[in-house]
Amino acid sequence: MSEGTRDQVLEVAARGRAAAADLAPLPRGVKDTALHAIADALLERAAEILAANRVDVERARESGTEEYMLDRLSLDADRLAAIAAAVRNVAGLPDPVGEAVRGYTLPNGLELRQLRVPLGVVGIIYEGRPNVTVDAAALTLKSGNAVLLRGSSSAYDSNTALVNVMRDALAGTEVPADAIQLVPGRDRESVKHLMRARGLVDVLIPRGGASLINSVVEESTVPVIETGVGNCAVYVDASADVDMALSILVNAKTQRPSVCNAAETLLVHADIADVFVPRALEALKDRGVTVHGDERIAAFSADVVPATVEDYRTEYLSLDIAAAIVDSLDEAVAHIRAYGSGHTEAIVTSSQPAARRFTALVDSAAVAVNASTRFTDGEEFGFGAEIGISTQKLHARGPMGLPELTSTKYVFVGEGHVRG
Template structure:
């Protein structure tokens, strides 16, 4: 048997084990799941030294490979960071359990009682990059919603992820939750990712978390249903009726509060009627924050330091201190730009006009539309969901920040009293 065949057989063994665990996990009550999450949190804190030691191996290898320092920072774990991860698990335990919730129900004219109730998705595969904290966050959210987690992090964090999963499995052995409810996809090769993407019938859904190339690869190659998340080419549109002081604050916050995340602004659009007054102020404020502006001809006319925008810039998710900028002739022109170049994540309008706000929110087809607020608010925690598995930019099965309810499906429970259907 070749190494590739052995890896596939090992994957299938793990996937079948996960499938079996899903059947045991789904009917468990909230108390059992919450107790398991608290056991995981305690085990993470108790096992911090062991986790840090494994993480040091990953970090050393990353440095040998010339990995940029900001990526090493994302990869690195410390006792303090592990304690914060454990606290996040406890916060998930405190959230309401969506499983069993009645979405809708009624008694039909024939007397049948109909209820649509939330149920776990089953086995959730998560493919992600870099940060080992996602290993724990994703596992906790899956367990709380009654799902088994099959985790495939990047090879750069394999030692860290292996120990984190082992610690969580050890903690689960003392609870009612099956230890196999948290699984690490075996192997670090590209083939191990393909095995997960082709595991239709064993894995119910895949959630990719990472950059555009990762997400596009999973969407295009997977035979397992995929919830597309994360790519954020978000825009801020400054309307002709905008309060310009408010607009400046929202633009700077949207771009610079944390530029490396999917809900940071990557484009700003300015109505021509306020461009002469607003653009110089915006360019100065962004320059003070170290932002490089890639602008159209009108934007560049205000400042020689503005870089000429290319077609690629309008599509770009920079995730850095860069932003594309354009002057538009109308609100409808701004909407047309967003519809052509946007990723369907988050767009913001700054305006004092209710009619402009209503038209913008009606025409913009994105997961979230902000009116006089920063794009940075598109986040499960900020929306009051407590936590999120990701931000969906598609329209089926979930859209926007995905909290615990979005990690469930539904089924219909129909109760009768010997009912028979006639012709």
């Protein structure tokens, strides 16, 4: 039987459903013990994991994979240690399962509570980022869910090693090993079967580029939580502190350009442009950033590449940024609405009214005031890790931590109540 067939995928999903039923009632202590066992195993078997990762990276490099994708794919000892630390952080977080969202006594005497419960079986479809394999497993386990992991073929060896290590770690705990499974197959057929496994899989979460996300949203019969691309903007307002604005811009663009919360667009108020733009262009050039600018930006430097409409829609994930000068805060907001992806936008300003208006008008999952877009991240927000950053508006929006991996159910208690 060829790998990735429908029967194989559905078998994995069925095992996940059985594991989810066993996992859901387990107390926090059992789940936390399992998470610490996973963290220990990741470090103890680091050599095995890194060797598998080197195979993936070399194969990707030989196939001409772009540098930003190689960066996402690569693991080293420090990154693996950080991944293990993130698992321990998740273990230290409050368990959302059983939390009362609300509760009260009805006029008829019934005691009503709305409680958080696991979603059940969560499928994650993602591109070449092995850290997602562990983050997703840790968060789903802690929130009482089983997870089906379908990474890209580019990270197949890395993901296989990571899942094997985690499943082996669970063997010595009360958590069923099938709570963490790798979906078989490297081709698109296995993805299609996962997307059609309605009744076995409760929700799918795609993580990756626009084409992957759109494909899952449009083709899946399983409910999907949409995580979006990150075309993030930094708007420098007329009253901005120039030094602060430069620091935020450089960090947002260059601290790690290959991730979704990196800045891809710079908008500058015309009243501060003469002071700010020359310094910004110089600072970006010093760090190897190519600026794609409108005519007003280009007037400051011959190094500016003329921007197209497509540039303003682009999630570069590289040392490129689109830039424009605007005549007002409202024009900046209009630009963001026209071209942004609804991920994260930042304003740099010393005006409280401007900050309030910007945060009120910008319809994105996160809005930063005098801070870098790079902070939109589950770990930075204190979630321990994240399953993804949702740009949709149903159930979850922004970095998705433990509560976002739960649903709710109502429990009502009476004393022989009947409805008349």
